[in-house]
Amino acid sequence: xxxxxxxxxxxxxxxxxxxxxxxxxxxxxxxxxxxxxxxxxxxxxxxxxxxxxxxxxxxxxxxxxxxxxxxxxxxxxxxxxxxxxxxxxxxxxxxxxxxxxxxxxxxxxxxxxxxxxxxxxxxxxxxxxxxxxxxxxxxxxxxxxxxxxxxxxxxxxxxxxxxxxxxxxxxxxxxxxxxxxxxxxxxxxxxxxxxxxxxxxxxxxxxxxxxx
Numbered sequence: 001x002x003x004x005x006x007x008x009x010x011x012x013x014x015x016x017x018x019x020x021x022x023x024x025x026x027x028x029x030x031x032x033x034x035x036x037x038x039x040x041x042x043x044x045x046x047x048x049x050x051x052x053x054x055x056x057x058x059x060x061x062x063x064x065x066x067x068x069x070x071x072x073x074x075x076x077x078x079x080x081x082x083x084x085x086x087x088x089x090x091x092x093x094x095x096x097x098x099x100x101x102x103x104x105x106x107x108x109x110x111x112x113x114x115x116x117x118x119x120x121x122x123x124x125x126x127x128x129x130x131x132x133x134x135x136x137x138x139x140x141x142x143x144x145x146x147x148x149x150x151x152x153x154x155x156x157x158x159x160x161x162x163x164x165x166x167x168x169x170x171x172x173x174x175x176x177x178x179x180x181x182x183x184x185x186x187x188x189x190x191x192x193x194x195x196x197x198x199x200x201x202x203x204x205x206x207x208x209x210x211x212x
Contacts, residue, residue, distance in 0.1 A: 026100030
């Protein structure tokens with residue numbers, strides 16, 4: 001994986017679960033359904049795994065009829081929970097789809113260039129305390145400065161992946177390794193996090209494509 005440096009980076013957040021042409025629909029197995037209902041927001045609305053599966057397959061069929069390449073992908077609940085904790089995502093049906101799309105993206109070549117994705121509340125909470133945010137008056141200015149990477153990355157033929165990062169975990173990492181809290185360090189951390197999750201993803205691959 002490639003780490004892009006501060007003068008080269010970021011573009012606005014992309015919904016990892018879908019594009020206008022494709023969508024990955026996440027699915028956990030029937031043996032994890034009951035546990036998942038207590039963890040994943042929205043799943044409690046379904047009385048049984050088959051009820052939920054019918055809904056997910058109906059979504060896949062509807063998207064396919066609309067010209068969207070929709071794929072059902074089975075993932076492990078433990079892997080999804082770990083991903084949510086590492087990235088700060090709330091466990092929900094939407095983030096389950098995003099996680100499934102993340103696992104699917106790990107299979108593609110070439111390896112991606114990685115940039116950290118920070119949400120506005122985190123920027124507001126840590127601006128003035130984090131060197132990565134120095135010099136920018138607000139979140140819009142910070143993301144605007146980093147936005148040019150998409151055009152340059154596209155022009156260079158790079159595949160760029162945004163990795164959500166929790167600032168509290170980034171600060172813990174900086175303290176452990178003696179790293180400065182710079183923008184470059186933030187992207188280095190995002191790349192290491194993606195690499196770790198990718199390695200974990202290898203152990204989940206046998207469960208990725210559902211057969212029921």
